[in-house]
């Protein structure tokens with residue numbers, strides 16, 4: 001399997017891009033937020049450690065209330081770090097097992113994460129694509145799709161890597177400032193340029209190239 005890491009800031013379109021790549025190539029997807037939910041679900045070692053660290057207030061009936069936990073760590077960098085020290089290794093283990101189980105198969109795995117490098121999940125990627133859109137488009141999308149206020153969208157962006165940091169870790173930048181169809185076309189072009197020998201996927205057909 002050939003692993004493409006998709007990274008970018010909140011609302012840049014990483015998940016949508018991952019879904020398009022799945023549609024175009026049959027790629028298997030690892031969506032970091034879904035893994036986060038999985039490792040923090042009932043009965044996991046990670047859940048036990050989070051409750052021990054942050055108290056049962058954030059886990060009524062033993063189930064982690066992710067919103068309550070996010071409220072606790074959002075304003076306190078020390079607590080955020082403590083949470084990351086518990087969650088990142090668990091997420092990394094999940095990703096490693098997912099990839100190891102499929103390593104002799106053909107095709108693509110897409111690993112989507114806003115924190116590929118910070119969580120050290122970048123080590124699993126053969127290449128990294130940065131999904132890029134300007135802050136204004138992202139804010140509008142987040143207001144429309146998730147009901148975020150402008151303040152909320154901007155305060156999340158403020159805590160994430162800058163454009164320059166994302167660019168510096170990426171092998172390729174995929175632009176997504178316009179329509180969804182344009183994102184799909186940009187992805188088709190990028191997929192066509194993948195090395196056939198390494199990836200062995202069906203090449204998507206498209207209007208460009």
Ligand code: ATP
Nearest residue numbers: 009010011012013014015016114141145178179180
């Ligand atoms: P997060 O880091 O929060 O998970 P993300 O980078 O995965 O965000 P998406 O969830 O893919 O972002 O996109 C955010 C919202 O914006 C979704 O509703 C998605 O459908 C929409 N969106 C993404 N790209 C476009 C686009 N080019 N035009 C219109 N809407 C878009």
